[in-house]
Amino acid sequence: xxxxxxxxxxxxxxxxxxxxxxxxxxxxxxxxxxxxxxxxxxxxxxxxxxxxxxxxxxxxxxxxxxxxxxxxxxxxxxxxxxxxxxxxxxxxxxxxxxxxxxxxxxxxxxxxxxxxxxxxxxxxxxxxxxxxxxxxxxxxxxxxxxxxxxxxxxxxxxxxxxxxxxxxxxxxxxxxxxxxxxxxxxxxxxxxxxxxxxxxxxxxxxxxxxxxxxxxxxxxxxxxxxxxxxxxxxxxxxxxxxxxxxxxxxxxxxxxxxxxxxxxxxxxxxxxxxxxxxxxxxxxxxxxxxxxxxxxxxxxxxxxxxxxxxxxxxxxxxxxxxxxxxxxxxxxxxxxxxxxxxxxxxxxxxxxxxxxxxxxxxxxxxxxxxxxxxxxxxxxxxxxxxxxxxxxxxxxxxxxxxxxxxxxxxxxxxxxxxxxxxxxxxxxxxxxxxxxxxxxxxxxxxxxxxxxxxxxxxxxxxxxxxxxxxxxxxxxxxxxxxxxxxxxxxxxxxxxxxxxxxxxxxxxxxxxxxxxxxxxxxxxxxxxxxxxxxxxxxxxxxxxxxxxxxxxxxxxxxxxxxxxxxxxxxx
Amino acid sequence: xxxxxxxxxxxxxxxxxxxxxxxxxxxxxxxxxxxxxxxxxxxxxxxxxxxxxxxxxxxxxxxxxxxxxxxxxxxxxxxxxxxxxxxxxxxxxxxxxxxxxxxxxxxxxxxxxxxxxxxxxxxxxxxxxxxxxxxxxxxxxxxxxxxxxxxxxxxxxxxxxxxxxxxxxxxxxxxxxxxxxxxxxxxxxxxxxxxxxxxxxxxxxxxxxxxxxxxxxxxxxxxxxxxxxxxxxxxxxxxxxxxxxxxxxxxxxxxxxxxxxxxxxxxxxxxxxxxxxxxxxxxxxxxxxxxxxxxxxxxxxxxxxxxxxxxxxxxxxxxxxxxxxxxxxxxxxxxxxxxxxxxxxxxxxxxxxxxxxxxxxxxxxxxxxxxxxxxxxxxxxxxxxxxxxxxxxxxxxxxxxxxxxxxxx
Numbered sequence: 001x002x003x004x005x006x007x008x009x010x011x012x013x014x015x016x017x018x019x020x021x022x023x024x025x026x027x028x029x030x031x032x033x034x035x036x037x038x039x040x041x042x043x044x045x046x047x048x049x050x051x052x053x054x055x056x057x058x059x060x061x062x063x064x065x066x067x068x069x070x071x072x073x074x075x076x077x078x079x080x081x082x083x084x085x086x087x088x089x090x091x092x093x094x095x096x097x098x099x100x101x102x103x104x105x106x107x108x109x110x111x112x113x114x115x116x117x118x119x120x121x122x123x124x125x126x127x128x129x130x131x132x133x134x135x136x137x138x139x140x141x142x143x144x145x146x147x148x149x150x151x152x153x154x155x156x157x158x159x160x161x162x163x164x165x166x167x168x169x170x171x172x173x174x175x176x177x178x179x180x181x182x183x184x185x186x187x188x189x190x191x192x193x194x195x196x197x198x199x200x201x202x203x204x205x206x207x208x209x210x211x212x213x214x215x216x217x218x219x220x221x222x223x224x225x226x227x228x229x230x231x232x233x234x235x236x237x238x239x240x241x242x243x244x245x246x247x248x249x250x251x252x253x254x255x256x257x258x259x260x261x262x263x264x265x266x267x268x269x270x271x272x273x274x275x276x277x278x279x280x281x282x283x284x285x286x287x288x289x290x291x292x293x294x295x296x297x298x299x300x301x302x303x304x305x306x307x308x309x310x311x312x313x314x315x316x317x318x319x320x321x322x323x324x325x326x327x328x329x330x331x332x333x334x335x336x337x338x339x340x341x342x343x344x345x346x347x348x349x350x351x352x353x354x355x356x357x358x359x360x361x362x363x364x365x366x367x368x369x370x371x372x373x374x375x376x377x378x379x380x381x382x383x384x385x386x387x388x389x390x391x392x393x394x395x396x397x398x399x400x401x402x403x404x405x406x407x408x409x410x411x412x413x414x415x416x417x418x419x420x421x422x423x424x425x426x427x428x429x430x431x432x433x434x435x436x437x438x439x440x441x442x443x444x445x446x447x448x449x450x451x452x453x454x455x456x457x458x459x460x461x462x463x464x465x466x467x468x469x470x471x472x473x474x475x476x477x478x479x480x481x482x483x484x485x486x487x488x489x490x491x492x493x494x495x496x497x498x499x500x501x502x503x504x505x506x507x508x509x510x511x512x513x514x515x516x517x518x519x520x521x522x523x524x525x526x527x528x529x530x531x532x533x534x535x536x537x538x539x540x541x542x543x544x545x546x547x548x549x550x551x552x553x554x555x556x557x558x559x560x561x562x563x564x565x566x567x568x569x570x571x
Numbered sequence: 572x573x574x575x576x577x578x579x580x581x582x583x584x585x586x587x588x589x590x591x592x593x594x595x596x597x598x599x600x601x602x603x604x605x606x607x608x609x610x611x612x613x614x615x616x617x618x619x620x621x622x623x624x625x626x627x628x629x630x631x632x633x634x635x636x637x638x639x640x641x642x643x644x645x646x647x648x649x650x651x652x653x654x655x656x657x658x659x660x661x662x663x664x665x666x667x668x669x670x671x672x673x674x675x676x677x678x679x680x681x682x683x684x685x686x687x688x689x690x691x692x693x694x695x696x697x698x699x700x701x702x703x704x705x706x707x708x709x710x711x712x713x714x715x716x717x718x719x720x721x722x723x724x725x726x727x728x729x730x731x732x733x734x735x736x737x738x739x740x741x742x743x744x745x746x747x748x749x750x751x752x753x754x755x756x757x758x759x760x761x762x763x764x765x766x767x768x769x770x771x772x773x774x775x776x777x778x779x780x781x782x783x784x785x786x787x788x789x790x791x792x793x794x795x796x797x798x799x800x801x802x803x804x805x806x807x808x809x810x811x812x813x814x815x816x817x818x819x820x821x822x823x824x825x826x827x828x829x830x831x832x833x834x835x836x837x838x839x840x841x842x843x844x845x846x847x848x849x850x851x852x853x854x855x856x857x858x859x860x861x862x863x864x865x866x867x868x869x870x871x872x873x874x875x876x877x878x879x880x881x882x883x884x885x886x887x888x889x890x891x892x893x894x895x896x897x898x899x900x901x902x903x904x905x906x907x908x909x910x911x912x913x914x915x916x917x918x919x920x921x922x923x924x925x926x927x928x929x930x931x932x933x934x935x936x937x938x939x940x941x942x943x944x945x946x947x948x949x950x951x952x953x954x955x956x957x958x959x960x961x962x963x964x965x966x967x968x969x970x971x972x973x974x975x976x977x978x979x980x
Contacts, residue, residue, distance in 0.1 A: 034667065054979030119843040136845045138766035143829040145980050229772055229829060230980045242660060250660070328864050331843045346626060349633075422664055431665075432675040510657070516618060516650055516675055526623040526653040531835030532865070535626055 006375045007402055010446070013372065014405050017421050017443050018412050022261075024420025028254035038251055045255035048248070054231035062234040062263050065147040065227070066217030067270060069154035074209055076155070077162045078201075080306050081170070082193030083299035093303075096310040097160040101497075102547035103313070104504030106524060107540035109153045109225040111316025114323060114533070116149065117142050119331045121319050127332035136331055143228050150227040154219065156313050158212050159306065162205065168455055169204030173197070190299060191292035199282060202275075208451075211410035213271055214264045218413030221506050221525060234260050238415045239507070254419065261416040268411075317544075323537035343534040350523065351542060358503055358519040358546060360434060365441035366498025369449040370491065376402075376450070377457045378479065403454075406447040414507045422511045432516045440512040441505055445498040452497050456490035485562055492554035500547035520546065605705055608896045613644040615897030619886075620658045621680035623651020624835060627859055631920045634913070639904055645897045650676075655685045662694045662889045674891030678898040681730060682884040683722045683776075687963040689887065690729055696888040699728025700899055706906035707731070711927035717883040718925050723797055723962040730885035731902040734914060734922040736852040737881035737954055738784055738874075741838075741947065745869035747847045753876045754788050758815065760848070761822040767847040769823045771837055772830030774970040777852060782969045784880045786812045787958045796961035800968045809972060820977065828980055842866050854954055855921015858945030862918055872949050878956030883925060912938035917945050 027033070031040030049055065084090035100108070115121045119136040127133040142149050175197050182192030202209075218235040227233055232240075238260055241253030323329070324343055326336030380399055421440065422431065430436040464486065468478045484491075506521050513522070524539035558566035623629055629649065636647035652658055658679050665674050681689070689695050701707065710718055710732055718732040719725065742750040751760040761768045771778035787793055789811040795804075820827035824846055831837045834851055841849040842865055851857070860866040886905060888898045904910055908931055911924040928939045944950055 053975045057979055119845060136843055138825060138845075140825045140828055145828065228980075229832075231978055250663070330867070331845075346630075350629070431668075431670075516648075518651065523623075523651065526651045527626075528624075528653075531624075531833060531839045532626060533839065 006372070006379045007398065010372055010376050011402060011405055013442060013446060014408055017440070018408055018417050021417030021419070021421035022412070025254050025257050025417055026420070028251050028419075029258045031251060033251060033254075045251035048252045049255040049259065052237070052252075055234075055237075058231045058234045058237050059259070059263055061147050061228065061231075062217045062260070063267055063270075065150050065154070065223075065233065066213055066264075066267050069151045069158060069216045070209065070213040070271070071274075072151065073155050073158040073162050073212065076159055076302060076306055076309075077166050078194070078198055079190060079298065079302040080163070081166055081201075082190040082198070083295065083302055085170075085175075085193075089303060093306055093310060094163070096314070097163060097306075099548065099551075100157070100160040100310070100313050101164060102500045102551055103157070103317070103544045104500075104521065104540075104547070105153075105157055105219065106221040106225065106504070106506065106521060106528075107320070107544045108157050108313065108316065109222045110524075110528065110536060110540045111320045112149075112153050112156060112312065113142055113225055114319035114537075115312060115315045116152075121315055121334075124332050124334050133332065142226055145228050145230065147228050147233070150223055150233075152312075153222050153226045154216050156309055157222075158216070159309060162208065162212060165205045165208040166201060169201050170197075171455065171459075172204050173200045175201070186291045186293065188291060188293040188295040190295040191290065195282065195286050199279075206275075207404065207407045210268055210271060211407055213267050214411045214413060217264045217267045218260055218415060220415065224525075225528065234263055235413065235415050242415070242419055257413075257416045257419060260413045264411075264413045264416075320537045320540050323533045324541055326534060343538050347535060347538045351520075351538070354518050354520050354523045354539075355542065355546070357434065357517060358521070359499075361438050361441055361509070361517070361519060362445075362499040362502035362546075362550075364438040365445040365502045366449060366495045368438075368442055369446040369498050370453075370495050372446065373450045373453050373494070374491070377453065378483075381457075406450050409443050409447055418507050418511045425512055432513060434513075434517055437509055437513045437517045440508040441502045444505055444508065445501050448501045449494045449498045452494040453487075453490055457487065460486060485565055488558040488562060489554075489566060492557045493551070496547070496550035496554035499550045503543060503546050608899055609643060611896035612894075612900040614646075615894040616646040616648060617677045617894045617897040617901050618648050618650050618675065619678045619680070619898075619901065620650045620652050620655075620661075620676050622653070622655060623649070624653060624833070627863070627920050631914060634919075635901070635904065635910060638910070639901060643900050643904070645900050647901060655679065655681055659685050659688055659694070662689070662891070663692065665891055666692075666694060671891050673893045674889055676889045677892040677894045678886050678888055678901055680733070680884065681887050682882060683960070684963045684966055686721050686726075686730055686885065686887065687724050689889075690724065690727075694890055695729045696890050696892060696895060697729070700888065701726065701731035701885075701902065702728040704731060704899065704903040704906065706903050709906060709908065709926045709931065711925060711930075714927060715883065715925060717881065717959065721885060722882065722960040722966070726885070730887035731906065732883050732925040733886050733905050734884050734911075735881065735925055736884060737854055737923070737957060738780060738850060738852055738879035739854045739856070739872050739949060739954070740848060740850045740874065741841065741857045741866075741870050741872050742848045743841060743844075743867060743869055744871045745867065746844070750848065750871070750873045752873060754785055754815065757848070757875075758819050761819055764847065765822045766824050766826070766845075769825070769827075769830060769837070769840070769846055770850075771833050773973045774966075775833055777834035777837070777850070778830065779966050779970055780852065780880055781850065782812070782973060783961055783965065784875070784958070785815060786965070786969065787880060787961065788875070788877060789815060793958075796965060797959065799962050799964040802968075805968055805972070809969070813972070813976065816977075827977070838866065841870070853921055854923060854949050855915070855917035855944065857947035858917035859921045861945065861947055866947075868946070870947050872947050874949070874953075874955045876955075878958045879954075880960060881957035882960045908935035908938060912942070915939065916942045917948055918943070921948070923951070 027040075028038070029045050031038050031042035031044055052058075080090070080093070084093075113120070117123075118139050118141055123133060123136060178196040179192060182196040183189070185192075187195065220235050220239050223233045223236045227236065231237065234256065238253055238256040241249045241256055322336060325339045325341065327338040327340040327342070329336035425431045425436045425440075430439070460483070464482050465478050468482045469475075473481070503519070504521060506525055509517060509519050509522050520539055520543045524536060524543055527535050527539055619632070621628075621632060629651065632647070632649045636649065639645045639647050658676055658681075662674065662676055712718060715735060717735075721730065740750065751757045757768065770781040773779045773782060786809060787796060790796065790808055791811075795801075795808060824840070831840055834849075837846070837849045838851065838856070838860060840846045854872065857866060857870050857872045861868050861870060886902050888895055888902075892898055906926070908926060911926050912935070914920050914922045915924050924939065928936055931939075
């Protein structure tokens with residue numbers, strides 16, 4: 001079943017908004033913004049940008065926190081897999097970590113802040129044992145100048161993501177025989193994994209790692225909550241300039257957005273250089289033949305670290321739950337003096353509209369993405385069947401190219417193209433409307449739905465469809481009666497992931513929605529500026545409750561819809 | 572009956588306004604077409620872009636929406652923004668795209684540099700509409716000159732006053748019995764109690780206001796602040812301010828290496844016991860926060876000797892508003908004694924009125940007299956003298972100088 005226009009359509013949905021957004025960001029950066037009386041072209045915006053006090057520091061912060069967070073997350077995930085894959089503690093940790101995937105970045109950061117701040121849960125725990133802690137200590141934990149809290153927050157969110165990507169990657173390579181071979185040669189668990197499994201595994205997860213890197217170097221919401229402010233990271237600076245009423249700053253902001261693009265590209269270049277270095281190091285290590293059989297300390301350390309991360313995240317969620325029902329919760333009390341429902345009741349009317357808008361945008365974006373991705377994967381299947389002709393081999397190259405294009409929205413920093421995209425949507429009269437927001441969300445949702453669905457789609461035993469075809473079923477019938485029902489669990493999970501991604505989007509909703517489209521995330525960030533903790537907690541919790549419900553529904557739906565196929569097997 | 576009476580009074584006020592100001596050239600259209608505006612407004616939806624960070628204010632706007640629906644058939648949608656500058660950016664983006672009608676923003680809560688920017692860029696609805704609203708006659712133009720000069724910039728009727736703000740400090744009397752009531756005393760307090768005072772990081776509005784407050788007290792010639800900044804004299808004018816800050820910063824919360832993001836975050840630090848002194852731009856804030864259980868009931872308000880900075884906040888209509896008539900009806904309702912008195916009650920919001928209460932009819936005056944200001948509230952007489960806001964150019968210059976000096980650790 002070939003669906004010719006589909007790959008082109010998908011490519012257009014992915015690359016079109018980004019390309020146009022970048023152009024419309026680039027024009028003001030070159031001094032062309034007629035509304036501000038700037039007809040350019042000139043390099044003045046860049047000259048202004050370079051005069052910003054602390055610009056170099058902001059750039060270094062973005063680069064440093066992004067690289068550190070990515071390297072740490074990757075190292076933790078690889079060493080955890082090396083030391084503990086298929087063990088009982090690993091299964092337990094995985095269960096703890098996987099729900100964290102659904103927690104939006106802003107909610108995770110807010111929860112973490114409530115735990116590690118000097119008036120947070122951790123210090124409250126210690127307060128009874130130290131008289132000096134009768135009042136919160138004057139320690140610089142959040143907003144620390146090196147961005148360590150920000151790195152911690154990012155690692156908290158990226159470890160679960162990279163772990164999922166690594167587990168998917170392990171399915172693509174023959175991990176078990178490689179491990180057995182290494183162990184039979186006398187290598188320790190960690191050393192054997194690192195030498196024999198990690199290199200091919202990294203090749204499988206390279207694009208996700210780069211996406212994490214691009215995201216970490218340009219994140220806005222987490223950096224606003226946890227990051228330093230003297231100066232802040234570059235992406236936060238750029239967001240501020242773009243929102244400044246001084247129009248001259250808009251040009252400087254556009255120049256900053258172009259610089260942000262450069263910073264993220266530089267981080268990717270550093271990463272690629274690191275890959276080369278690692279490859280050389282690996283060859284040397286491999287030829288040395290160090291067996292490293294006693295790796296108990298490494299294994300123990302990484303297990304403790306990842307478990308601590310998971311506990312920290314859970315404590316953050318607990319803090320959010322407690323604050324959402326707390327009345328009169330003062331330092332150093334470990335628990336609120338009273339539990340009340342008023343915060344939830346007060347927020348209920350606003351929450352109702354925000355939830356329906358969030359759901360509308362998220363469901364529409366993930367459903368459209370689901371249809372596009374299914375059509376694309378069906379198209380590929382047809383392509384494989386017809387393989388052999390030269391033209392089809394060219395198509396194979398095109399589809400590999402499209403696979404990489406999927407990462408484009410994750411690799412281009414959001415601030416770099418959203419300003420331009422806003423002007424674009426204005427031009428076509430779509431701004432400030434729910435459909436425009438859905439369209440913007442689609443750009444970000446599509447890649448995740450694709451990544452989540454691609455492997456299950458190709459993993460289906462081809463004999464199911466072969467048998468159906470040989471019994472005379474048409475391709476359409478095979479699709480509707482065999483492929484789709486069997487794929488239902490994977491499809492439902494992919495759609496839930498799409499919804500989770502949509503729920504967490506802040507900048508696209510704010511800029512394209514023009515403030516008229518109020519989602520849980522824009523509401524939570526608006527409230528965060530007010531510092532009312534119970535209300536922030538209520539919104540952060542709702543923000544993470546929606547994706548959780550979506551995943552729960554995704555787990556249940558196949559059993560309910562097709563109980564004979566997906567119900568519990570009789571024992 | 573009450574509605575009829577109020578309308579009668581509004582009509583009366585409008586007539587007297589025409590009588591008093593009929594000589595003004597901008598009043599050619601006059602409020603006599605108000606009936607037509609009300610008719611146009613019926614059924615319109617007004618998207619009101621207003622800061623959404625304070626649940627008490629959001630609840631007040633909800634109440635306004637209910638009244639408008641009932642009294643005028645206007646639907647008010649509160650679009651909660653976290654920074655009004657983003658709204659300016661929004662309207663600018665629409666102008667960029669040539670969208671001269673049907674804009675996303677129908678009414679915006681605004682003042683100061685955001686207003687100055689929108690006025691300068693021609694992003695506001697022209698025609699001095701604000702001073703032709705029927706309720707404009709009730710505004711205290713004489714006693715509160717800032718209702719027509721927003722940070723020294725003439726409003727020219729491009730925005731309609733909504734409420735008054737005044738810098739008020741608060742302290743927890745359980746931990747700090749005697750509050751330092753001057754800049755000098757504040758610096759001494761910080762030195763003796765390291766880490767117990769801070770201010771929001773400029774360019775946050777409240778942080779910049781704190782800088783302006785200090786400058787207004789420390790500058791040799793305060794009259795200079797009413798003029799645009801003279802770059803040649805800026806360093807000399809601010810030398811004392813920065814000397815004072817240089818001495819203060821090492822003793823601030825986190826040794827001045829981090830600052831809270833907003834006045835609300837500052838208040839949260841006071842509630843957590845991290846600091847002993849906070850401040851707000853709303854004299855009813857402490858009482859309102861105590862009533863909501865956010866601050867201990869031992870918190871008290873105070874002002875600095877020699878006066879504190881005060882200003883007015885407004886609502887304005889963008890040039891491309893898609894519900895201009897409805898927006899005017901909203902602005903006019905916000906000026907009604909009913910809406911203004913409710914807003915001044917700390918149990919609701921605690922935001923002082925822009926009206927001349929003494930000149931109101933008895934029934935409306937009684938609404939204001941009945942307000943319970945709480946133990947932490949300061950009545951109009953206890954607020955002390957008001958220092959005028961410096962020209963907006965001072966804000967930009969101060970923020971830039973601050974960022975250069977303290978913005979990079």
